[in-house]
Amino acid sequence: MSKKLFIETLGCAMNSRDSEHMIAQLREKEGYETTDDLKSADLIIINTCSVREKPVAKLFSELGVFNKNKKEGAKIGVCGCTASHLGDEIIRRAPYVSFVLGARNVSKITEVLHRDRAVEVDINYDESEFAFNDFRTSPYKAYINISIGCDKSCTYCIVPKTRGDEISIPAELILREAQRAVERGAKEVFLLGQNVNNYGRRFSGDHEKVNFTELLRRLSLIEGLERLRFTSPHPFHMDDEFIEEFAKNPKICKSMHMPLQSGSTKVLRDMKRGYSKEWFLERVEKLRSVCPDVSISTDIIVAFPGESDEDFEDSLDVMRRVRFEQIFSFKYSPRPETEAEHFTNVIDDDVASHRLTTVQNLNTDILDENNQTHLGKIYRVYFEDLNKDYHVSGRSDNNLVIKVKGSDELLGQFRDVKITQIGRTILTGEVVG
Numbered sequence: 001m002s003k004k005l006f007i008e009t010l011g012c013a014m015n016s017r018d019s020e021h022m023i024a025q026l027r028e029k030e031g032y033e034t035t036d037d038l039k040s041a042d043l044i045i046i047n048t049c050s051v052r053e054k055p056v057a058k059l060f061s062e063l064g065v066f067n068k069n070k071k072e073g074a075k076i077g078v079c080g081c082t083a084s085h086l087g088d089e090i091i092r093r094a095p096y097v098s099f100v101l102g103a104r105n106v107s108k109i110t111e112v113l114h115r116d117r118a119v120e121v122d123i124n125y126d127e128s129e130f131a132f133n134d135f136r137t138s139p140y141k142a143y144i145n146i147s148i149g150c151d152k153s154c155t156y157c158i159v160p161k162t163r164g165d166e167i168s169i170p171a172e173l174i175l176r177e178a179q180r181a182v183e184r185g186a187k188e189v190f191l192l193g194q195n196v197n198n199y200g201r202r203f204s205g206d207h208e209k210v211n212f213t214e215l216l217r218r219l220s221l222i223e224g225l226e227r228l229r230f231t232s233p234h235p236f237h238m239d240d241e242f243i244e245e246f247a248k249n250p251k252i253c254k255s256m257h258m259p260l261q262s263g264s265t266k267v268l269r270d271m272k273r274g275y276s277k278e279w280f281l282e283r284v285e286k287l288r289s290v291c292p293d294v295s296i297s298t299d300i301i302v303a304f305p306g307e308s309d310e311d312f313e314d315s316l317d318v319m320r321r322v323r324f325e326q327i328f329s330f331k332y333s334p335r336p337e338t339e340a341e342h343f344t345n346v347i348d349d350d351v352a353s354h355r356l357t358t359v360q361n362l363n364t365d366i367l368d369e370n371n372q373t374h375l376g377k378i379y380r381v382y383f384e385d386l387n388k389d390y391h392v393s394g395r396s397d398n399n400l401v402i403k404v405k406g407s408d409e410l411l412g413q414f415r416d417v418k419i420t421q422i423g424r425t426i427l428t429g430e431v432v433g
């Protein structure tokens with residue numbers, strides 16, 4: 001009988017891909033199969049995120065619950081970004097934890113498993129050419145890492161301290177991985193990195209210098225690959241060549257994540273984002289002029305230290321002008337080992353909460369207005385999920401989530417769908433072609 005692995009994944013898409021990598025190694029080398037039942041697991045892994053304070057606080061209470069409910073003899077491993085920055089403190093605070101494995105060390109999973117209280121959290125460890133075994137949660141869409149780490153030093157962000165310096169994965173490895181995923185049935189490839197359009201700046205060995213635009217071009221030549229998506233691009237690296245390739249390449253989905261963070265040039269400077277409000281707006285204008293159908297999403301942080309009412313108004317102003325299709329908004333959370341942790345002009349929490357609500361309300365108003373424009377329109381949908389209520393859902397090229405009545409026969413298929421009903425996050429439609 002195979003051993004059972006229970007794995008919980010928090011955080012971003014890169015963490016999801018890291019979990020797939022760990023599952024792949026544990027299946028191939030150790031004979032594990034995944035389970036949703038904590039009590040029957042021989043190995044429990046929590047793949048953590050530390051981008052904001054809340055998830056870190058939750059970690060230790062969750063570990064306590066795992067320890068209480070686990071099967072006798074089962075091991076618990078803490079992996080991911082919080083593992084990177086807390087290291088052996090995790091074992092000091094929760095001595096029943098068997099190993100701690102940092103975000104950039106997941107290839108060592110089968111090794112730490114057999115060492116008592118192993119702590120492997122080196123953020124300079126280079127996994128950029130490691131040949132992971134193959135495992136994908138979805139047969140329809142393949143997540144592929146194109147770089148590890150992050151070279152930016154945004155003053156609020158802990159990621160460079162948990163994932164280390166940026167190293168690009170050689171283009172030939174990415175192309176080979178994409179080709180293999182497509183041969184196995186995936187029609188969509190989703191490229192991952194903290195800074196995808198900075199791709200190609202540094203490789204760990206001697207490799208052909210390919211930039212992100214060229215990588216997209218080469219990937220789109222793969223036969224059978226129908227859709228290309230990526231996250232996250234950085235607004236600073238959105239040059240004309242990239243925007244034009246994005247617009248004219250039919251395989252690149254017309255949905256762009258442009259993380260604004262703040263609409264105030266002063267706050268952007270304090271955040272060390274490398275662009276101004278005007279520059280961001282100009283890039284949006286350029287993008288929309290060459291690609292009118294693009295849907296743009298963003299991330300906004302409210303109440304960064306020193307953010308005045310006028311600064312905050314600038315964020316709302318950018319929201320009103322751009323009318324983003326989707327916004328992920330966060331209250332600023334001070335993080336250890338970041339520059340902003342030492343900033344003293346902290347914003348009162350009541351003000352921060354009020355600003356967050358204001359952003360969210362404005363976002364909802366814009367969303368509701370945008371959504372009305374979809375009624376009666378026809379979108380090409382790639383179906384990926386079977387829902388319990390006899391519905392199948394998928395995404396349009398411009399990233400709308402759309403569901404129709406149907407069965408698993410639609411999974412992995414493209415269909416034209418006419419929108420008949422508007423919801424805030426999901427649109428409903430019927431297949432027309």
Ligand code: SAH
Binds near residue numbers: 052157234259261333
């Ligand atoms: N590499 C991506 C971001 C990764 S982190 C980029 O540059 O866009 C995902 C999001 O979390 C960020 O875009 C930011 O909006 C938010 N975030 C990061 N650090 C934060 C902090 N200390 N407090 C609040 N939000 C934060």
Ligand code: SF4
Binds near residue numbers: 150151152153154
């Ligand atoms: Fe963090 Fe900035 Fe790097 Fe994004 S680009 S991961 S926000 S340091």
Ligand code: F3S
Binds near residue numbers: 015050
């Ligand atoms: Fe979280 Fe690490 Fe991703 S901090 S957002 S899991 S890079």
